Amino acid sequence: MRLFLGLLFTVLIAGCSNTSPNAEQREPHLLLISVDGYRYDYNAIHQPPFLSQFEQQAAVIEKMAPSFPTKTFPNHLTLVTGLLPENHGIVSNGFHNPALGEDYFLSRAEAVTNGDFYSGIPLWSLAAEQGMKSGTYFWPGSEAKIAGHRPTYYTAYNHVEDFQIRIDQIVEWFELPQGERPQFATLYFHEVDSMGHYHGATSEQARDALHKVDAAVAQLVERLNALADTQNMDLNIIITSDHGMKDLAKLDRVFMDEVMAQEPGLSERLRLIGTGPVTQIYAQGEDKAADLARMIELFQDIPNIEIYKREDIPMRLLFKGHVAIGDAIILTNESYLDNAERPTTLMGNHGFETAAVPEMNTLLMGVGPAFESGARIESADNIHVYSLMAEILGLSIDHKIDGELAPLAPLLAQ
Numbered sequence: 001m002r003l004f005l006g007l008l009f010t011v012l013i014a015g016c017s018n019t020s021p022n023a024e025q026r027e028p029h030l031l032l033i034s035v036d037g038y039r040y041d042y043n044a045i046h047q048p049p050f051l052s053q054f055e056q057q058a059a060v061i062e063k064m065a066p067s068f069p070t071k072t073f074p075n076h077l078t079l080v081t082g083l084l085p086e087n088h089g090i091v092s093n094g095f096h097n098p099a100l101g102e103d104y105f106l107s108r109a110e111a112v113t114n115g116d117f118y119s120g121i122p123l124w125s126l127a128a129e130q131g132m133k134s135g136t137y138f139w140p141g142s143e144a145k146i147a148g149h150r151p152t153y154y155t156a157y158n159h160v161e162d163f164q165i166r167i168d169q170i171v172e173w174f175e176l177p178q179g180e181r182p183q184f185a186t187l188y189f190h191e192v193d194s195m196g197h198y199h200g201a202t203s204e205q206a207r208d209a210l211h212k213v214d215a216a217v218a219q220l221v222e223r224l225n226a227l228a229d230t231q232n233m234d235l236n237i238i239i240t241s242d243h244g245m246k247d248l249a250k251l252d253r254v255f256m257d258e259v260m261a262q263e264p265g266l267s268e269r270l271r272l273i274g275t276g277p278v279t280q281i282y283a284q285g286e287d288k289a290a291d292l293a294r295m296i297e298l299f300q301d302i303p304n305i306e307i308y309k310r311e312d313i314p315m316r317l318l319f320k321g322h323v324a325i326g327d328a329i330i331l332t333n334e335s336y337l338d339n340a341e342r343p344t345t346l347m348g349n350h351g352f353e354t355a356a357v358p359e360m361n362t363l364l365m366g367v368g369p370a371f372e373s374g375a376r377i378e379s380a381d382n383i384h385v386y387s388l389m390a391e392i393l394g395l396s397i398d399h400k401i402d403g404e405l406a407p408l409a410p411l412l413a414q
Contacts, residue, residue, distance in 0.1 A: 024180060026234040027178065027193065028370065028393050031170070031224070032186045033237065034070060034079075034139070037193025037215055037350070039201060039244035040064070040361040046207040048214035050221075051365075054239065058365035059375040059411035064383050065354040065361055066243045068317045069278050072193070073106065075242035075382060076140040076355075080186075081120035082386030082401035088120040088323040090141070094273050094280050096284075104324075115144040123386060125149040126395050127184050135173045135182035137166050137274030142186070152182055171223050178232060184393055185278040186323040189213045196245035199346040201359065206245075215409070236368030236392055240385070243350045246359040248336055255340040256330070259298050270295060272327070275344060277351035279337050292328050304334040333357050372413050384408045 039045075040063045043052045066075045067084050071093045074085040081088045087095075094105045097117060102113040111117060118141055123146040124134035135153035136142035138161070142154045153173060166187060173182050191209040199205040221237060228235045254280065260267045269285030270292075285291050292309055299307040307330045313320040319329075330337060331358040338344055354360040364385065367373070370392040382401035390397050391405055391412065 026232050027168055027183060027185050027197070028236065028371075029174070029233045030185070030236045030238065030368075030389055030392050032184070032389065033217065033239045034076065034078075034186070034188045034211070034243050035239065036188065036190045037190050037196045037243065037245050038210070038241035039196075039359060040363045042192075042206075042210060043363075044413060045202055048210050050214045050218035051056075051210075051239065052108070054217075054221075054365075054367065055365050057373055058239075058367045059371040060366075061364040061377045061380050061408070061411070062377040063358070063361040064240065064364045064382050064385075066352045068319050068353055069351045070243040070354060070360040071351050072242050076123075076188075077118070077120075078382055079240070079242070080122045080124070080139065080141070082397075082403040083120045084318050084383060084384055084402050086319050086325065087402060089118055089322060089324060091319070091322055091324045092274060092278070092280065095270070095324050095326075096273065097279060098282075099323050113139075113143045113357045115146045118146045120401070121147040121399055123151075123184060123389055123393075123395075124151040126390065127393065127398070128152070129169045130395055132395065133180070133182045134395065135185040136187035137186060139150045139171055139186045146293060163189075163212070165219045167216055167223070170220060172233065174224055174227055174233070184389070189216070193245070196348040196402065197346050198348075200249070201245040202247065203347070206348075234369050236370045238364060238366045238385075238389070240364040240382075241362035243302055244360045244362050245348045245350055246352060246357055247348050248344075248346060250306070251272065251334070251336045253343070254302060254332070254335050255338055256341075257339045257341055259302070260295070261327055262298060263294050265293060266291060266322075272353075275337050275339065276346075276349045277333065277337070277353075280332045281328040281330065283327045288327065295328065299308050299330055304332050305399065306331050316355070366411055371411055375411050377408065377410055380407050388412075 012135045026254050043055055069092055072095050073090050079089045085091045095101050101114055104117055127134045128149040133152040136151040137155050138157050142151050170187055195205040195209040203264045220347045271282040271284055273280045283291050296307050299305055309328045310320055310325055333352050350360055384407045387403050387405040
């Protein structure tokens with residue numbers, strides 16, 4: 001089996017290479033695959049056969065640091081905008097935007113599809129501005145019109161979508177004739193993240209989920225490489241993620257509702273959104289300053305807990321410059337913020353600071369003619385991936401972003 005996989009992978013990588021005598025006429029294509037919750041060391045822990053082979057041959061960021069908070073929607077938007085969450089506006093998986101007077105939650109379709117929540121220029125919008133088509137098969141933000149555009153082709157999110165349907169659609173997009181097919185496409189898998197949450201990062205269930213994704217990606221890459229020459233494509237593939245996963249079993253719980261019960265009525269005047277590593281606090285009483293001051297007083301001496309008004313959030317987080325960030329936040333890297341009335345049943349979670357909790361790191365692996373096979377970068381921030389992808393596709397970035405190409409340039413073919 002190992003020999004077969006090795007030979008198969010050699011064929012697949014060859015398909016991503018640029019060997020045609022007419023290579024100079026080929027158009028660059030990029031497929032961005034996100035395996036949600038794919039921790040940087042999962043290949044070593046869970047040993048998915050194809051992805052482990054892919055890593056050996058790829059250009060790799062061994063530990064790619066997500067932006068704070070290390071949550072799904074903020075970091076998927078960071079990957080495709082080059083902006084920190086405080087600048088692209090999706091500051092968590094759930095929050096309140098007082099400027100819009102609206103809540104944003106993953107389950108709230110009218111919010112997820114509302115372009116007013118989003119800032120920046122996603123890569124599919126940048127592509128559209130420069131005459132390039134795109135396709136997204138599940139990507140946070142792709143169902144909203146942002147910067148005047150949606151992807152050329154996109155699908156509404158379906159949490160139980162069959163893997164084969166996803167793979168077939170990506171292949172169909174790349175089978176389109178030149179001028180109609182997307183040069184930039186995305187694909188998303190949530191299953192590894194879900195099993196990490198429910199059963200823990202090192203669980204058998206997380207392993208099984210990763211192996212299922214592994215088989216799907218192997219099939220997809222094989223089929224796409226068969227198209228590369230017939231469709232005159234320079235095919236590049238990036239496999240990455242939004243964040244890692246930390247097991248929770250050894251973390252002490254801090255029950256926020258019990259702490260707040262020391263001040264009668266406070267829980268009615270302060271709205272808390274989020275549990276786990278970070279909670280955002282939105283003041284809604286008549287004396288907001290007094291309520292926030294009392295909240296800080298209640299929490300500031302609890303071990304392993306930090307609480308700040310928005311204007312006092314430490315610069316290390318790069319998380320204070322947007323109105324949708326709470327009037328105050330509570331955060332922890334060594335405990336878990338919970339509610340006694342509705343305690344969590346999760347075995348794993350994310351959202352912690354990457355610098356304090358290395359399990360939040362993910363990785364990035366790139367294969368194709370744009371990449372230097374075997375190149376390694378030990379660590380880098382995910383804000384730079386946007387510039388890398390734009391460079392591969394030949395897109396110009398003329399607007400302000402937080403990332404830049406230079407930190408990831410060593411991954412590119414010399």
